[in-house]
Amino acid sequence: MNDHELARKLARETGTLLMGLRNHAASLTGGEDETHSVLAEEVLGSEGDRVAHDYLMDQFSIHRPSDVVLSEEGDLEVARLNATRVWIIDPLDGTAQYSTGGSPNPSQISVASVAVPARNELWSMDEPVQRYQPNNTPIRILVSRSRPPREIPAVIKKLEATFPERGPVEVIPMGSVGAKVGAILADKADVYFNSGGFYEWDLAAPLGIAVHNGLSVTDCSGNPIELNKVNLKVNDILLETK
Structure with a gap:
């Protein structure tokens, strides 16, 4: 196989x-x-x-x-x-x-x-691509259930000011990165970000699925995420629809 x-x-x-x-x-x-x-x-x-x-x-x-x-x-x-x-x-x-x-x-x-x-x-990744279809419902942000980012209030404020037509931003706590990627692909959320840090094994497979399905995957500064490095720590992640 x-x-x-x-x-x-x-x-x-x-x-x-x-x-x-x-x-x-x-x-x-x-x-x-x-x-x-x-x-x-x-x-x-x-x-x-x-x-x-x-x-x-x-x-x-x-x-x-x-x-x-x-x-x-x-x-x-x-x-x-x-x-x-x-x-x-x-x-x-x-x-x-x-x-x-x-x-x-x-x-x-x-x-x-x-x-x-x-x-x-x-x-x-051997499945057909599932393209996310954006709509005008409230923006839904996924955050860590145990460690929500401290920046979340500022992010909500900026999003609501930039996209007033979308209404109040919804914050959805959820567990693993894999489950979060699945939620976005199933149109149950729009964005996931975390500034609390990860190890490569937390991210590798979910990010592969996200990229395969056309989602944007970067760190919070917009840089691509590299894997199999000497330092296995990944400081932050921003995963969103394009």
């Missing part, structure tokens, strides 16, 4: 694996006291990260044994910098939401594919 087919396959299978693990954990924790439930959530989060990472690494060793894999849960050695082919993966994006039963729990594989099994969504 080609890279796109493999990415799609692994994203789907990892998502199914994670949902099965979470459903099994839920069946064991029902009716327990609060302290036990909190501990169970912590264990589920760490176990989900580990199981998904181990499964993906095993699959890459079978299907792409000579490729280098950069994973949030793996070895960050710098051999990847001179490698011809590097996969950037986030086995479980949104660990906190996953462990507490929240909806977005994407598995992100870069060629790119993003699976959101709790929503029955799978985005891949």
